[in-house]
Amino acid sequence: xxxxxxxxxxxxxxxxxxxxxxxxxxxxxxxxxxxxxxxxxxxxxxxxxxxxxxxxxxxxxxxxxxxxxxxxxxxxxxxxxxxxxxxxxxxxxxxxxxxxxxxxxxxxxxxxxxxxx
Amino acid sequence: xxxxxxxxxxxxxxxxxxxxxxxxxxxxxxxxxxxxxxxxxxxxxxxxxxxxxxxxxxxxxxxxxxxxxxxxxxxxxxxxxxxxxxxxxxxxxxxxxxxxxxxxxxxxxxxxxxxxxxxxxxxxxxxxxxxxxxxxxxxxxxxxxxxxxxxxxxxxxxxxxxxxxxxxxxxxxxxxxxxxxxxxxxxxxxxxxxxxxxxxxxxxxxxxxxxxxxxxxxxxxxxxxxxxxxxxxxxxxxxxxxxxxxxxxxxxxxxxxxxxxxxxxxxxxxxxxxxxxxxxxxxxxxxxxxxxxxxxxxxxxxxxxxxxxxxxxxxxxxxxxxxxxxxxxxxxxxxxxxxxxxxxxxxxxxxxxxxxx
Numbered sequence: 181x182x183x184x185x186x187x188x189x190x191x192x193x194x195x196x197x198x199x200x201x202x203x204x205x206x207x208x209x210x211x212x213x214x215x216x217x218x219x220x221x222x223x224x225x226x227x228x229x230x231x232x233x234x235x236x237x238x239x240x241x242x243x244x245x246x247x248x249x250x251x252x253x254x255x256x257x258x259x260x261x262x263x264x265x266x267x268x269x270x271x272x273x274x275x276x277x278x279x280x281x282x283x284x285x286x287x288x289x290x291x292x293x294x295x296x297x
Numbered sequence: 298x299x300x301x302x303x304x305x306x307x308x309x310x311x312x313x314x315x316x317x318x319x320x321x322x323x324x325x326x327x328x329x330x331x332x333x334x335x336x337x338x339x340x341x342x343x344x345x346x347x348x349x350x351x352x353x354x355x356x357x358x359x360x361x362x363x364x365x366x367x368x369x370x371x372x373x374x375x376x377x378x379x380x381x382x383x384x385x386x387x388x389x390x391x392x393x394x395x396x397x398x399x400x401x402x403x404x405x406x407x408x409x410x411x412x413x414x415x416x417x418x419x420x421x422x423x424x425x426x427x428x429x430x431x432x433x434x435x436x437x438x439x440x441x442x443x444x445x446x447x448x449x450x451x452x453x454x455x456x457x458x459x460x461x462x463x464x465x466x467x468x469x470x471x472x473x474x475x476x477x478x479x480x481x482x483x484x485x486x487x488x489x490x491x492x493x494x495x496x497x498x499x500x501x502x503x504x505x506x507x508x509x510x511x512x513x514x515x516x517x518x519x520x521x522x523x524x525x526x527x528x529x530x531x532x533x534x535x536x537x538x539x540x541x542x543x544x545x546x547x548x549x550x551x552x553x554x555x556x557x558x559x560x561x562x563x564x565x566x567x568x569x570x571x572x573x574x575x576x577x578x579x580x581x582x583x584x585x586x587x588x589x590x591x592x593x594x595x596x597x598x599x600x601x602x603x604x605x606x607x608x609x610x611x612x613x614x615x616x617x618x619x620x621x622x623x624x625x626x627x628x629x630x631x632x633x634x635x636x637x638x639x640x641x642x643x644x645x646x647x648x649x650x651x652x653x654x
Binding site: 183184185186187189190191193194195197198199201202204205206208209210211212215217218219220221222227229232235238239242243245246249250253254256257260261262263264267268271274275278281282285289294295296 | 305306308309313317365366367368369370372373374381384385388389392393396415416417418419423424443444445446447449453456457460461463464467468471472474475478479480530535536539540541544625626629630633634637638641644645648651652
């Protein structure tokens with residue numbers, strides 16, 4: 181675990197940097213607030229629709245695909261590292277796995293989940 | 298133990314100085330100069346100290362002073378806490394991703410073993426993906442917490458785009474792992490001592506796919522749909538001002554540096570000079586004694602690495618100002634229907650070649 185200590189130090193430094201920047205920018209600089217300025221930016225118009233509306237289901241689908249495919253990709257990583265030791269048998273095994281992954285992709289594709297119009 | 302601590306602190310300070318102190322400010326200037334060059338303009342050249350302008354190099358300093366004097370502004374309808382946190386969430390992963398990228402080899406210095414990487418993790422590449430995935434939160438929260446239609450659309454586009462390209466990017470490097478048999482970036486770098494073992498010759502398709510995904514993951518043109526200024530004002534950071542606005546830009550610039558570092562390490566021989574092996578470099582400097590030779594070889598390797606990094610930064614800048622923006626459906630189509638199947642094919646071909654070779 182000692183290899184992760186520098187990462188922790190770096191994380192602390194990064195948080196301190198980002199926090200310092202945010203703190204500095206809220207302290208320095210003028211504060212002049214009036215109602216028109218506090219409205220959401222809409223090129224001078226008042227917003228007609230609230231941003232709290234429902235949005236396209238496609239974005240949720242992409243989130244689902246991400247979970248499925250990224251986890252499958254992570255399964256392939258250990259195999260890729262040990263590829264030369266596992267040889268032909270390991271290769272065929274993993275190809276079966278990847279073909280199943282590809283069939284999943286093909287299914288999603290044919291059902292039109294990847295179409296954006 | 299004590300020497301290890303000094304080594305770690307020195308490396309962290311070095312990377313902080315180079316990334317936050319040099320690359321992050323200077324890339325804003327580079328971007329302006331590069332765009333000016335390509336559009337036949339002069340570019341930033343007015344800021345001066347006592348009449349000296351040095352081709353506009355004072356602009357990063359004057360920009361920083363100007364920006365921090367501006368009003369920090371949160372719209373009335375926004376989620377105040379998340380609106381404030383979002384820039385930090387997108388900047389912090391960009392800073393710490395560089396921790397696993399080796400910027401030099403390994404040296405024996407005064408009986409102490411020096412390994413020029415901040416954290417030599419066994420899971421190297423996985424660490425990079427984990428933290429570049431975290432950056433998605435910053436963008437999505439910025440878009441959502443602003444309570445502005447432009448920001449929300451920008452944030453949504455960013456979420457789908459970054460998630461999609463994260464998957465594709467994860468699959469494109471599998472070929473590299475198969476060839477080198479490790480996830481450690483230091484080992485991958487060390488194995489590219491000979492020019493013919495560079496990743497770009499062993500994994501040409503992998504390089505093109507990875508570089509495309511990395512640029513798309515960083516939301517830069519031609520993939521800058523989330524911040525498309527001609528349709529979404531500024532996308533997810535429309536409602537940001539002063540230094541919080543700049544933090545998104547710093548995050549983007551630091552990711553450019555990290556991408557350049559990763560491409561160098563995975564595909565372009567890391568810190569090695571073509572046709573010059575590590576031992577040849579050390580024996581070339583033998584006149585300086587064993588420790589002096591190690592120091593000189595170290596400096597040459599660090600310089601080589603950052604020269605390559607600068608080249609890939611320049612390449613990303615050129616791509617940014619050369620290509621027009623894609624439509625959103627084209628961006629998603631490129632990812633799911635081109636890069637993803639091609640990276641699976643790349644795994645298949647790599648496996649077949651390795652088994653026969």
